[in-house]
Amino acid sequence: MIRASVPIIARLLGVLCAALLATVAVQGQGQAQAQDANIAAHLQVEGPVAPGGETRIAIRFTPRSDEWHGYWSNPGDAGLGMQVEWELPEGVSVGPFRYPPPKTLLIGGLMNHVFEGDYAVVAPLRLAKDAPIDAPFELRGTANYLACTDKICVPQRAELRAVVPVGEGAASAEFVRYSSALAAPLDRAARFAYTDNTLRLAIPLPEALEVGAPHVFIGNREMVQYAAPQTFRRNGDMLVAEIPLAEDGVRPAALSGIIRLGDGTGLAFDAEPGTVPTGGKPIRTGGDLPPWWMLIGAALLGGLVLNIMPCVFPILSLKALSLAKAGGEERAARKDALAYTAGVVFACLALGGVLLALRAGGESVGWAFQLQQPGVVIVLFLLAAALTANFLGTFEIPGMAITGGGASGRGSFATGLLAAFVATPCTGPFMAAALGAALVLPWPLALGLFAALGLGIALPFLVVGFVPAIRQRLPRPGKWMETFRRWMALPMGLTTLALGWLLWRLGGWSWLAIVLGFAVVVVALLALAGRAQRASRPALPYGLALAATSLVALLLIPEPSAPEASADMLASQPFSATALAEARAANRPVFVYFTADWCLTCKVNEGVALERAETAQALEEANALVLRGDWTRRDPDITAFLTQQGVAGVPLYLWYAPGAAQPVRLPQVLSPRSVIDRARSKPGTPGERRGGSSR
Structure with a gap:
């Protein structure tokens, strides 16, 4: 309870400090005027004003250095918005100020809405038709505002003076520049609705408008949690935002604000109560991403972990032994390691580039998208069967042989392509954050993450190639190497069986039988090619026959129908955003998990933690709804939801506690009690109230 109250206490202290500073500013006029202005304020008038007409005024703020910033009308968790006291002649009125879109500044967990650098606020000035004014007059006012750095805040007081001409005049070029920086008003009202703890806001924006990474600034004070993550969905010509409400905050009948788009432009809106659509395509803002260097490290570690996968470890082992067989010549070893690394990195960049290009074209795809295509699974199955026969x-495959000469550079490059292709469908520890970030980062940075993933996969063999001490520790060549090679056929054979099971899940027994028939032909042709190799005869005819058989298999094998959902011990329902929203509206706990038949980690977690009677009992006792997102086949809704959650693949496990603004994310590798302990935890714990991650 104490931890949950810390943000509220800090927020109250910020408001009290701002109020105290404002009081000091008003009461200590002489002191404030005596010090240099950290942010100077100057009043400007656009041009003459005619009786019954209007002109515009602006207050331009100029900080003395880049470290100082000012505040929006709603400063956020701390700070103080500008307040102006006017001394207006009879018949003169000044309307509300319009602002540029502010920026967010997070300090110590408090979110501030600030302006950095020069900025101007603009307001209309009107002269009544019957005003007793027929000559230029002086406009006078006093502005109180706050100037802050990251460490200190200083109250400011500016005496505003400007002469307003009376008559007709043209627009000022300087005011055109000011106006272009303001948040443009929307021509239609937004709609909003309240849930128990969330403000849902529908802002009318054309579907073709690129919003980038938006952020909504609510003008009403003490209403929302400023530092809490905002979620966005695109629903036709509506951008739907969900913002956590402040505890015991106000619930006004009307509200206004500014939405800042990813390119820095802003749109001002007024909102009225109404129906806010559900569903739509999630948009990830990317604002909560870790530093890029941390993402690079995560991608590198994730690629390194992939080397222990049963489909990659045999390739890595045989490549290391082929290097030992080559005799340990330094230059050749390094050249071979670099060729292998180049093949791995090239494959990862190619897969990542295709993924980014498809998403840029509007396709809802994620990492491992290739395994959602039955044709690709057929190719992988035939490839795994061929590798098992090779082991x-x-x-023999040039570059991988351990019975002949050393590996060639060309063969090592091809082996790198092969290793990356069979490894990248997996999503292991460290990879989720990096690959999820790659979907929202600019493409050069995203490709950097894919390259780091490839480097991680190639790193063990790269180290072997460049560190003589490691190569010297490798066992000496001998007959045992052929035995080891045959033993490596076991994990590769298990990979083949796993892909065969996936084929059965995709299309049933009849579809699997057709693929098996082609696999028998492929292995037979490879056996004939091997016989020709041992007899020193050309194996090219068999290679051509093999290519033709594979092509015929891809062309003739029909597309399987979508499999029926299998039952599980948790009595789960198919995932949908609507089902999730309805359960949360009913204040019911929800456990959501995303899986795929080709995901090894998913299947291990299901055996260890999910498909257990104790887990099912704990979820039933908590009255939790279980939603299962099956990503085995392509599903745009699941892809969009995964993207919004900041991940690019499966598994993903989320626990929605009743009343929590955000879900708790469970680890990718579950322990037997991960879900049980979460289901039996008391509602309203600090992690659940803040939507924290249980990692």
């Missing part, structure tokens, strides 16, 4: 000695 058993049926035929």
Whole structure:
């Protein structure tokens, strides 16, 4: 309870400090005027004003250095908005000020709405038709505002003076520049609705408008949690925002604000109560991403972990042994390691580039999208069967042989392509954040993450190639190497069986039988090619026959129908955003998990933590709804939801506690009690109230 109250206490202290500073500013006029202005304020008038007409005035703020910033009308958790006291002649009125879109500044967990650098606020000045004014008059006012750095705040007081001409006049070029920086008003009202703890806001924006990473600034004070994450969905010509409400905050009948788009421009809106649409395509803001260097490290570690996968470890092992077989010549070892690394990195960049290009074209795809295509699974199955036959000695692949000469650079490059292709469908520890960030970062930075993933996969073999001490510790070549090679056929054979099971899940027994028939033909052709290799005869005819068989398989094998959802012990329902929203509106706990039949980590977690009677009992006792998102086949809704959650693949496990603004994310690798302990935890714990991550 004490931890949950810390943000509220800090927020109250910020408001009290701002009020105290404002009081000091008003009462200590002489002192404030005596010190240099950290942010100077100057009043300007656009031009003459005619009786019954209007002109515009602006207050331009100029900080003395880049470290100082001012505040929007709603300063956020701390700070003070500008207040102006006017001394107006009879018949003269000044309307409300319009502001540029502010920026967010997060300090110590408090979110401030600030302006950095020069900025101006603009307001209309009107002269009544019957005003007793027929000559230029002086406009006078006093502005109280706050100037802050990251460490200190100083109250400011500016005496505003300007002469207003009376008559007709043209627009000022300087005011055109001021106006272009303001948040443009929307021509239609937004709509809003309240849930128990969330403000839902529908802002009318054309669907074709690129919003980038938006942020909504609510003008009403003491209403929302400023530092809490905002979520966005695109629903046709409406941009739907969800913002956590402040505890015991106000619930006004009307509200206004500014939405700042990703390019820095802003749109001002007024909102009225109404229906806010549900569903739509999630938009991830990217504002909560870790530093890029941390993402690079995560991608590198994630690629390194992939080397222990059963489909990659045999390739890595045989490549290391082929390097040992080559005799340890320094230059050749380094050249071979670099060729292998180049193949791995190239494959990761190619897969990442295709993924980014498809998403830029409007396709809802994520990492491992290739495994959602039955044709790609067929290719992987035939490839795994061929590699198993190779490890058993049926035929040789140049660059991987351990019975002949050393590996060639060209063969090592091809082996790198192969290793990356069979490894990248997996999403292991460290990879989720990096690959999720790659979907929202600019494409050069995203490709950097994919390259780091490839470097991580290639790193062990790269180290072997460049560190002689490691190569010297490798066992000496001998007959045992052929035995080891045959043993490596076991994990590769298990990979083949796993892909066969996936084929069965995709299309049933009849579809699997067709693919198996082609696989038998492929292995037979490879055996004939191996016989020709051992007899020193050309194996090219068999290679051409193999390519033709594979092409015929891809063209003739029909597309399987979508499989029926299998039952599980948790009595789960298919995931949908609507089902999730309805359960949360009913204040019911929800456990959401995303899986795929081709995801090894998912299947291990289901066996260890999910498909257990104790887990099912704990969820039933908590009256939790279980939603299961099956991503085995392509599903745009699931892809969009994963993207909004900041991940690019599965598994993903989320726990929505009743009344919590954000879900708790469970680890990617579950322990037997991960879900049980979460289901039996008391509602309203600090982690659940803040939507924290249980990692």
